[in-house]
Amino acid sequence: xxxxxxxxxxxxxxxxxxxxxxxxxxxxxxxxxxxxxxxxxxxxxxxxxxxxxxxxxxxxxxxxxxxxxxxxxxxxxxxxxxxxxxxxxxxxxxxxxxxxxxxxxxxxxxxxxxxxxxxxxxxxxxxxxxxxxxxxxxxxxxxxxxxxxxxxxxxxxxxxxxxxxxxxxxxxxxxxxxxxxxxxxxxxxxxxxxxxxxxxxxxxxxxxxxxxxxxxxxxxxxxxxxxxxxxxxxxxxxxxxxxxxxxxxxxxxxxxxxxxxxxxxxxxxxxxxxxxxxxxxxxxxxxxxxxxxxxxxxxxxxxxxxxxxxxxxxxxxxxxxxxxxxxxxxxxxxxxxxxxxxxxxxxxxxxxxxxxxxxxxxxxxxxxxxxxxxxxxxxxxxxxxxx
Numbered sequence: 277x278x279x280x281x282x283x284x285x286x287x288x289x290x291x292x293x294x295x296x297x298x299x300x301x302x303x304x305x306x307x308x309x310x311x312x313x314x315x316x317x318x319x320x321x322x323x324x325x326x327x328x329x330x331x332x333x334x335x336x337x338x339x340x341x342x343x344x345x346x347x348x349x350x351x352x353x354x355x356x357x358x359x360x361x362x363x364x365x366x367x368x369x370x371x372x373x374x375x376x377x378x379x380x381x382x383x384x385x386x387x388x389x390x391x392x393x394x395x396x397x398x399x400x401x402x403x404x405x406x407x408x409x410x411x412x413x414x415x416x417x418x419x420x421x422x423x424x425x426x427x428x429x430x431x432x433x434x435x436x437x438x439x440x441x442x443x444x445x446x447x448x449x450x451x452x453x454x455x456x457x458x459x460x461x462x463x464x465x466x467x468x469x470x471x472x473x474x475x476x477x478x479x480x481x482x483x484x485x486x487x488x489x490x491x492x493x494x495x496x497x498x499x500x501x502x503x504x505x506x507x508x509x510x511x512x513x514x515x516x517x518x519x520x521x522x523x524x525x526x527x528x529x530x531x532x533x534x535x536x537x538x539x540x541x542x543x544x545x546x547x548x549x550x551x552x553x554x555x556x557x558x559x560x561x562x563x564x565x566x567x568x569x570x571x572x573x574x575x576x577x578x579x580x581x582x583x584x585x586x587x588x589x590x591x592x593x594x595x596x597x598x599x600x601x602x603x604x605x606x607x608x609x610x611x612x613x614x615x616x617x618x619x620x621x622x623x624x625x626x627x628x629x630x631x632x633x634x635x636x637x638x639x640x641x642x643x644x645x646x647x648x649x650x651x652x653x654x655x656x657x658x659x660x661x662x663x
Contacts, residue, residue: 283405290398291628295612299622306643306651309612309622311448311597312516313569313642317551318562321513324554328547337546339537341368341522345549349522352556357495364530365499368552369537370544372478372508372521376442377403378536379504379523383472384409388439393425394630395599397448400476401630410437413631416452418590418601423452427461440472440502446479446490449599449629449638451574451592453483456491463496463503472502478521479595481512481563484571490594499527511595512563513555518548566642570596573641573648580652586659596642599626601635605662608634619654 289297296309316322340346350363369378376399384390386408392400394413404411414430416423430441443462445454454462466473475493483490497503508521525533537543574591577598582589589600605611608625615621615637626636641648 283408287402291609291612291625292398294609295616295625296622299616302620304620305616305622306620306647306654307622308639308641308643308648308651309624310516311511311640311642313514313566313596314644314647315514315566317513317515317518318555318559320558321515321551321554325547325551328550333547333550335546337543337549339369339543340534341366341544342546342549345552348553348556353494353524356489357492359494361494361524362499362527365524365527366522367525367533367537368520368522368544368549370521370541371519372476372506372510373399374519374540375504375506375508375521375523376400376474376476377406378533378540379474379506379525380404380407380409381536382504382525382529382532383440383474383502385439387437389435389437391430391433391438391441392630393430393441393443395447395449395626395633395636396442396444396630397476398628398630400442400444409439412438415630415632416447416450418450418588421590422593423447423450423590425454425458425462427465430462431465434469434471438469438471440474441466442474442476444476444478446482446594448479448595449597449624449636450590451484451595451597451599453486453490453593456495459491459493460496463493466503467501473497473504475503475505477505478508479511480507482567482570482596483594484567484574485593488567494524502526509552509555512566513559514562514566515551515555518551520544520548520552569645570642573643573645574598576645576648577639577641577652580656581659584656584659586662597638597640599629599633599636599638601626602637602659602662603635605635608637611658611662612637615655615658619651619658621651621654
């Protein structure tokens with residue numbers, strides 16, 4: 277008798293986890309596999325959480341987020357995008373990934389197809405599968421100057437079973453940023469076809485080209501459209517371990533979002549939310565300095581890998597990853613395992629980011645510049661002999 281759903285039994289670690297497993301504590305490894313820097317969370321943010329702990333803020337609170345954090349998020353988003361956001365649309369369930377999961381719970385049922393703009397963070401594909409849905413990849417085109425979304429190919433992928441589109445901008449792993457015109461075109465297509473939209477904007481402040489912040493669907497979507505804008509603190513404020521993110525959901529879902537937060541996590545850790553308030557209210561200097569650091573590192577990666585005769589690398593516009601394609605390399609997992617063993621550099625295998633990425637690897641360039649230089653120098657001989 278089949279008691280466990282086959283979709284669950286078939287789950288396996290992502291190409292990132294397969295490489296990193298067993299090597300996380302190796303001090304000789306330069307870790308470029310995960311999406312984080314080597315900077316600790318700024319002290320003023322940590323101090324705010326410590327103060328909340330010292331004040332005994334350790335009890336149950338609102339499942340959709342404390343009132344101070346939701347008010348601070350409204351003020352932040354209003355200031356950033358020139359909008360007047362209803363704070364009742366904001367939910368803080370825990371991590372940003374949990375926000376994606378809850379959006380999937382709202383939109384996806386068994387047999388429903390979801391368009392995933394690829395390459396994408398691999399956990400997103402698993403959200404669709406957990407809900408019993410069918411992920412359908414629509415891959416970005418890699419141009420000489422930027423990645424591009426082919427709307428004709430996206431529209432051709434739609435079927436009567438399509439229920440939603442997922443898009444991440446700025447993009448992990450490509451660094452692509454949707455333009456405002458591209459966002460309007462995608463939202464128009466979703467409106468025309470009656471589709472939900474999950475917009476993952478967690479890298480909204482990690483921008484190297486164009487405006488800061490990156491364009492947001494909050495600027496163009498109506499308050500009750502089936503659009504879920506997911507965001508969080510991990511990437512802009514070096515708060516990856518805090519697991520603190522938010523979702524702006526349709527206005528009519530206030531109570532359902534409360535229930536989903538209660539069921540999935542009972543809400544985010546209370547004391548961490550006071551760190552979130554501090555980040556929103558006093559974190560602009562850190563955001564700017566961190567972005568400047570990543571921009572300089574992006575340029576270093578382009579100078580080192582972008583000129584290699586076996587590498588094709590489109591300059592990232594945002595986020596903090598490079599996604600080079602290594603000509604002639606056909607097994608990205610084997611290459612990353614070799615890089616770990618022989619060069620002591622941790623990379624993410626390209627295949628895990630969706631179909632068509634087997635010749636790619638992803639590396640995070642948010643670490644200290646000198647350490648990044650060492651990692652790149654170690655990788656060059658391996659790229660020369662990659663197969």
